[in-house]
Amino acid sequence: MLTISSPSGNTYEIISYIEAFLRELEINTKRNRKGGLIATLPGKDALHHRMLTAHVDTLGAMVKEIKANGRLKLDLIGGFKYNSIEGEYCTIETASGKKYTGTILMHQTSVHVYRDADKKERNQENMEIRIDERVNSQEDVRALGIEVGDFISFDPxxxxxxxxxxxxxxxxxxxxxxxxxxxxxxIKSENISLPYTTHILISNNEEIGYGGNSNITPETVEYLAVDMGAIGDGQATDEYTVSICAKDSSGPYHYGLRKRLVQLAEENGIQYKLDIYPFYGSDASAAIRAGHDIIHGLIGPGIDASHAFERTHKQALEQTAQLLYHYVQSEMILS
Structure with missing residues (x-):
């Protein structure tokens, strides 16, 4: 999945890939109007539902302007800084589906030409895409089919x-x-019978703030977002455990659900860390803001250098997977 481009707003290909994966498992799915995918597993209790969500959309960019010299200005999709993509290879996809490669650079990159190359701000004005085609003008670029609004994906x-x-x-x-x-x-291979009807939402607009804020059934009681745990100074999260979020920029997550997740981790020997993310928001917080009356939580594997050159360890994925495995089979908080 990492090699399938899917910036927010252009996720059809990867949603189709996931849809095919679930079809092979004989799991029924449907797409919402935003283009996300919902899988539903019937449970013993059909009056109380759970929803788990993770988002498949990523950071990216769009063509903002075709410059007179045949290079492209970018407009960013998602919350990240220009310095985190400097020097990155990228792909420009035209409206007709053609794809061209390029490199994201400072306009003033060459130290043999620009004495102050290291002092210029990394911003929309100074950053550009060098297309891997023989283009030297706006007309050359447009002849390729590239136009303002075309999606730009970063090499993973x-x-x-x-x-x-x-x-x-x-x-x-x-x-x-x-x-x-x-x-x-x-769940399918072990023929596990879930205690509650459980929905899995693969959302596709989380990076722009509203991926998982809809298609929540009235019967849904618990809503658990599965996203990354952010690592940095003052954070407890690491690359080897599952992170259980107590609070992010939207405020505290449901205290009872948080304690239940900690209890499940401790009962099953799962390595976890509790953490707070001051500059973070999830699909669960988006659902709360949308007005849904749900019990919301957030967990995920610890990931270093978020929204830049990310890294995690297999152990963090395993610990997160174990917690989810026990969670979907556990009793629900009904009050």
Missing amino acids: RVEITPSGFIKSRHLDDKASVAILLQLLKK
Whole structure:
């Protein structure tokens, strides 16, 4: 999935890939009007539902302007900084489906020409795409079919090391999508009977704030977002455990559900960390803002260098998967 481009707003290909994966498992799915995918597993109790969600959309960009010299200005999709994509390879996809490669650079990159190359601000004015085609004008670029509004995807550069690390862009949140898909596969292969009807939403607009805020059934009591745990100074999260979020920029997550997740982790020997993310929002917080009367929570594998050159370890994925496996079979908080 990491190698399938899916910036917010252009996720049809990867949703189709996931849809085919679930079809092979004989799991019924439907698409919502926003283009997300919902899988539903019937449970013993059909009056009380659970929903789990992870988002498959990623950071990206659009063509903002075709410059007179044949290079492109960018407009960012999602919350990240220009310095995190400097020097990255990228792909421009035209409205007709043609794809062209390029590199994201400072206009003033060459130190042999620009004495102050290191001092210029990394922003929309100074950053541009060098297209890997013979173009020297706006007319040359448009002759390729490239136009304002075309999507730009960043090369993920996926690498799995012998020591168990996974390095790639867009582990936020494709790592968690993979965990949920494997959870569904395990439930089907082990013929597990769930206590409650459970929906899995693969959302496709989370990076722009509204991926998981709809298609929540009136019967849904618990809503658990599966997203990354952010690592940095002052954070408890690491690359080897499942992170259980107590609070983010939207406020505290449901205290009872948080305590239940901690209890499940401790009862089953799952390594976890509790953490707070001051500059973070999830599909669960988007659902709360949309006015849904739900019990909301957030967990996920710890991921380093979020919204940049991300990395996690297989162990974090395994710990998250174990917690989800026990959670979907546990009793619900009904009051």
